[in-house]
Amino acid sequence: MPTASLLEGFTMTDKAKPVLRFAPSPTGMLHIGGARTALFNWLYARHTGGTFLLRIEDTDRERSTPEAVAAILNGMAWMGLNWDGDVIYQFARAGRHREVAETLLKQGSAYRCYATAEELNQMREAQRKAGKPVRYDGRWRDRDPKDAPVGTPFVVRLKARNDGETVVHDLILGDVRFANDQLDDMVLLRSDGTPTYMLAVVVDDFDMSVTHVVRGADHLNNAARQLQIIEAMGWPAPAYGHLPLINGPDGQKLSKRHGALAVEAYRDMGYLPETMRNYLLRLGWSHGDDEIIPTAKAIEWFDFGAVGKSPARMDYKKLDNLNGHYIRETSDDDLVAELTAFLERRSPPHILPMMARERLKSAMASLKERAKTLVQLDQGAEFLYADGPRDLDAAAGKILGPEARALLARTLPKLEATDWSAMDLESAARSFAEESGLKLGDVAQPLRAALTGKTVSPPLFEMLSLLGREESLIRLRAYAA
């Protein structure tokens, strides 16, 4: 029976609507795979008007940390995945889990196993040597409890059926069948009396009225085992959906070696949450030929039927392209705010002066065309941050040789004669180039190098005008000879 106290938190739960959950274990950051699992759960809940719960699986006291919990919550918040009701902490429910184990024990669906760790290791070793499948051999399954050694610690194991088969009806993979004799008697309660994950998920999902268990495909095998517990308790089974895993660009398992696994790392690399949602969604899910799928559309369209079955690889080039799209799509004001916040998050924080923000705002329309990430946006905007002559980067230094400096010097009077509007500046430069038998580009590149310190920038004459006559001339004169 569900405990009353637990259900109180979910008064908003509509019994007729789906209930989904994301259930990470707080042993590390929210990584990209977890983020996608959370996203798919969230999308389906929002699509159906159902409920999306967050449960922290912290039954492993050794490895669970408060820092990891915070990281997961932050990651979810950044991704824009809001959950309904309060966060549920699994460890707090250990009493209830034990209660279920007791019930199982009482009704004969579970038994005490007194095998020691060394004993089990030997057993597995022998099985491996003999080339046999490695699994618990059921040595205490049918023993008379009277044989139990007194005062020895024991675990509680499920007395699983070993005939017939268990079928996982999967929303994504279809029916997956497991012969019951392949599944051994899993531990429900450890020798210290704490519940294992296998027991805890089943009990919590039932108590939380979860209707759809959607998680990584690494749990597919577990589904069969969990179904056995559910069957033993006579509970209704949830619908399952196992998402294919995400691999690294090389097709191998996504690991630290590929870098940047935590969702926060993507934030720090300058990706927008909307980009991450769109990218992760398309990694394994499709809607015809659609590529650009804003979150609102995703909610409208999402369904498990269109989830692919095969594992996908991360493609950073495509991520960049998508991010560039969403950066261009973002309003100039919002981007200034994003970039400002991004720079302030840095260590050490970079606080932009008011003047720089003003310039940023004016230049943003041009700047954002050229950036795929906030990092690139920052780099492209650097020349706006402070006054005075620019330091030249390598390429700009190469351009501003003696000849170019002389040309720059000859160009200056022509510019000074204008009203410093972009249009006037450009036509002055054009006619000067024509008179000198040069192309506009020949005249423009030295100007650009001196003005920005780089060979790449937003349109030159716009930038001259934006920086103003005074500031521009200071920068240009510094390199005119």
Place this chain on the structure above:
RNA sequence: GUUCCCAUCGUCUAGCGGUUAGGACGCGGCCCUCUCAAGGCUGAAACAGGGGUUCAAUUCCCCUUGGGAGCACCA
């Protein structure tokens, strides 16, 4: 080893028995152009292999091969 899952361009994918096998990223070319982008046009690029089923297989079935996951008193 064993159980389970998967298999269309380099990558993400559309396809749900009959298609010139489509789109996107990336790559090449052209156009635009003060640089770089953005944008437009365009090119190269795929049904892992072998058996069946069928008038007809990318599509359905089997095998092989290749990837991946699970096999703990972790989750």
